[in-house]
Amino acid sequence: MSGSGMTGENTFQNSDFLIKKDIFFEFIDTLRREYRVFGPVKEKNHYAFREISSASDLYMDYSTTMLSPGKMFIYKPKEDVLRFRIESGISIEEIRYGVEKQIIVGIHPCDIHSILYLDRVFLGDFIDPYYKIRRENTLLIALNCTKVLENCFCSSVGTGPYLKVQSGYDIVLTDLGDEYLVELKSLKASQIFNIKGKEAYPDIFKLKSDKEEALLKSFRKSIDINGLDELFFKNLNHPVWILTADEKCLSCSNCVMVCPTCFCYDIVDEMSINLKEIRRFRQLDACQDFKFAEVHGGNYRQRRASRLRQFVIHNLNYTSQYGLIKTVGCGRCITWCPTKIDLTEMVKEIQRNPLH
Amino acid sequence: MKTPLFPFKAQIIDIKIETADTKTYTLLSKDAAYTAKPGQFNMVGYPGVGEAPISLSSSVTDGIFQHTIKGVGRVTKFLERFKIGDEIHFRGPYGTHWPLDMQSGNDVLIVAGGVGLAPLRPVIHEIVKMRNFFGKVTVIYGSRSPDNIIFMDEIETWRKDIEVFLTVDEIPLNMKWNYDVGMVTKFIDKSTVNPLNAYAFICGPEIMMLFVSKGLFFRGFLPSRVYVSLERRMKCGIAQCGHCQHGSKFVCKDGPVFAYKEITKLPDGLL
Ligand SMILES: Cc1cc2nc3c(=O)[nH]c(=O)nc-3n(C[C@H](O)[C@H](O)[C@H](O)COP(=O)(O)OP(=O)(O)OC[C@H]3O[C@@H](n4cnc5c(N)ncnc54)[C@H](O)[C@@H]3O)c2cc1C
Numbered sequence: 001m002s003g004s005g006m007t008g009e010n011t012f013q014n015s016d017f018l019i020k021k022d023i024f025f026e027f028i029d030t031l032r033r034e035y036r037v038f039g040p041v042k043e044k045n046h047y048a049f050r051e052i053s054s055a056s057d058l059y060m061d062y063s064t065t066m067l068s069p070g071k072m073f074i075y076k077p078k079e080d081v082l083r084f085r086i087e088s089g090i091s092i093e094e095i096r097y098g099v100e101k102q103i104i105v106g107i108h109p110c111d112i113h114s115i116l117y118l119d120r121v122f123l124g125d126f127i128d129p130y131y132k133i134r135r136e137n138t139l140l141i142a143l144n145c146t147k148v149l150e151n152c153f154c155s156s157v158g159t160g161p162y163l164k165v166q167s168g169y170d171i172v173l174t175d176l177g178d179e180y181l182v183e184l185k186s187l188k189a190s191q192i193f194n195i196k197g198k199e200a201y202p203d204i205f206k207l208k209s210d211k212e213e214a215l216l217k218s219f220r221k222s223i224d225i226n227g228l229d230e231l232f233f234k235n236l237n238h239p240v241w242i243l244t245a246d247e248k249c250l251s252c253s254n255c256v257m258v259c260p261t262c263f264c265y266d267i268v269d270e271m272s273i274n275l276k277e278i279r280r281f282r283q284l285d286a287c288q289d290f291k292f293a294e295v296h297g298g299n300y301r302q303r304r305a306s307r308l309r310q311f312v313i314h315n316l317n318y319t320s321q322y323g324l325i326k327t328v329g330c331g332r333c334i335t336w337c338p339t340k341i342d343l344t345e346m347v348k349e350i351q352r353n354p355l356h
Numbered sequence: 357m358k359t360p361l362f363p364f365k366a367q368i369i370d371i372k373i374e375t376a377d378t379k380t381y382t383l384l385s386k387d388a389a390y391t392a393k394p395g396q397f398n399m400v401g402y403p404g405v406g407e408a409p410i411s412l413s414s415s416v417t418d419g420i421f422q423h424t425i426k427g428v429g430r431v432t433k434f435l436e437r438f439k440i441g442d443e444i445h446f447r448g449p450y451g452t453h454w455p456l457d458m459q460s461g462n463d464v465l466i467v468a469g470g471v472g473l474a475p476l477r478p479v480i481h482e483i484v485k486m487r488n489f490f491g492k493v494t495v496i497y498g499s500r501s502p503d504n505i506i507f508m509d510e511i512e513t514w515r516k517d518i519e520v521f522l523t524v525d526e527i528p529l530n531m532k533w534n535y536d537v538g539m540v541t542k543f544i545d546k547s548t549v550n551p552l553n554a555y556a557f558i559c560g561p562e563i564m565m566l567f568v569s570k571g572l573f574f575r576g577f578l579p580s581r582v583y584v585s586l587e588r589r590m591k592c593g594i595a596q597c598g599h600c601q602h603g604s605k606f607v608c609k610d611g612p613v614f615a616y617k618e619i620t621k622l623p624d625g626l627l
């Protein structure tokens with residue numbers, strides 16, 4: 001993995017430069033010879049991560065995209081996992097994905113953290129080779145935020161608006177007007193970064209932390225995660241679950257689909273017309289779906305309130321799964337909920353009026 | 357590197373009809389190195405149909421093992437049409453196993469409901485084989501009616517080594533039945549095991565496991581020594597597809613066998 005602490009590949013000298021933006025974008029263009037490059041672009045009324053054919057396509061001043069880059073280009077929403085042929089017996093074939101080197105430019109801190117979370121899921125006790133091969137061949141260039149949107153609450157969970165984590169990605173940029181502060185965070189980054197810029201001097205870091213301070217003041221949404229594990233445990237029957245589910249939730253699963261750390265998938269077999277060739281693929285699945293927890297003779301989350309509660313508690317509690325809180329505070333589930341359900345408000349309601 | 361979703365092939369070398377909807381398949385794995393512990397499960401399936409989590413109902417010897425499967429849905433009903441010689445695919449073993457302690461001569465109480473006896477059968481085999489290593493051992497097996505009992509002829513052979521209560525909820529008219537009638541909970545008090553020195557292993561519908569556990573605690577069993585095997589929907593078996601999440605646990609990896617106190621009072625569970 002590129003410079004990831006997970007592989008212990010940390011034996012390089014951190015170095016930081018001040019680089020004019022146009023020079024930085026020229027550098028990105030030179031990388032296109034060897035890498036596919038993805039980044040934020042403007043599409044009519046919204047922004048999205050897309051493959052770019054020139055650094056001039058990039059729209060670095062973007063606001064949160066609907067889908068996070070990690071769940072598009074590293075963990076794919078839909079992907080073949082096996083192929084079968086049935087002749088006299090069964091033959092089983094693996095799908096081999098070629099190594100394609102790629103770079104994702106301009107990833108906000110919350111989305112970097114979401115990739116670090118997915119690493120725990122797919123590179124943990126069981127390694128997913130498809131995720132692994134893409135993760136190892138993807139350079140992550142992060143971009144500290146310059147604005148805080150209505151639904152951002154990353155500052156409450158420590159994932160933004162500036163990136164604090166020191167490994168697991170390659171470069172982090174901070175916008176300083178005409179220039180970027182470019183901090184190299186992996187061996188690979190220091191190998192490919194061939195532009196000569198001014199070395200960053202201590203005052204720059206003062207400037208950086210001043211900017212961060214100012215940004216921290218502009219958060220409108222927050223969540224107090226202290227003691228949430230225990231609070232949820234005592235409030236599994238709090239009226240907020242039932243009221244929100246009954247009055248607002250459509251079980252549409254938008255929240256899960258746009259969540260950058262929701263990892264659940266379904267496995268589906270598709271058979272050819274001659275019944276001899278079978279494609280087995282996985283695709284994103286959602287705990288909001290009625291069938292998600294159904295078993296023979298019952299359904300563990302038959303009630304809509306149970307499913308909504310599952311989404312909220314999984315995001316805000318369950319730190320024992322991977323030692324990390326799942327939410328990265330990007331606010332997408334709030335933005336894209338058609339009925340404007342807000343998990344931070346649900347939590348506040350429980351904190352204000354707990355059952356016990 | 358292969359995907360952990362890659363299955364092995366196995367050939368069906370024997371089929372035994374247990375009940376109208378349940379069969380025991382004896383399988384020969386094409387992967388000779390395959391082994392598993394009592395309580396673990398495989399993802400069993402067929403191309404085009406999919407996979408389902410199924411416990412091993414036997415130990416593994418020279419790549420041969422058994423699954424006892426009740427036809428209830430897509431995969432399990434499809435398997436009903438299979439014949440000796442046919443191939444299926446499987447991957448595993450996954451999950452935790454029953455903590456059978458042979459060091460300390462403990463008593464063991466096993467309580468099973470319906471097809472829930474399947475994952476406990478390899479434990480019973482182990483106990484019978486190593487009988488001197490255990491104290492008193494009781495099996496309480498309950499089923500809805502006499503024609504839902506699995507492993508019927510085998511259960512008789514267990515009786516010479518262990519105490520067995522075989523019970524049904526009700527006896528249909530005109531059916532002969534020489535054993536007990538009533539819920540499994542009724543027999544907890546009849547078992548001769550010493551609660552303070554016993555492990556209890558339970559598998560069956562979750563509501564039944566709830567009542568059995570309560571009955572056991574009432575009799576003096578320790579929650580840390582009462583184990584249950586949970587059933588949840590599973591697609592992957594490797595803690596990624598998320599379907600089996602129960603509280604913060606992945607039933608496929610952290611379970612399916614849990615100490616009762618690990619999983620009590622979690623959201624959406626009965627225990
Ligand atoms: C760890 C573990 C071990 C297990 N061990 C065993 C075992 O040893 N033996 C055994 O027999 N079982 C065992 N099971 C249970 C078995 O895995 C389930 O019964 C599983 O659902 C069977 O899969 P299936 O594809 O046949 O059923 P599915 O098709 O998944 O159907 C299961 C149920 O879901 C519902 N359902 C599914 N699709 C639909 C639909 N389209 N419309 C309406 N309802 C639907 C039905 O109610 C059906 O009864 C085990 C389960 C676990 C988790």
Ligand code: SF4
Binds near residue numbers: 248249250340
């Ligand atoms: S997006 Fe909103 S309405 Fe849709 S399932 Fe999620 S919470 Fe419910």
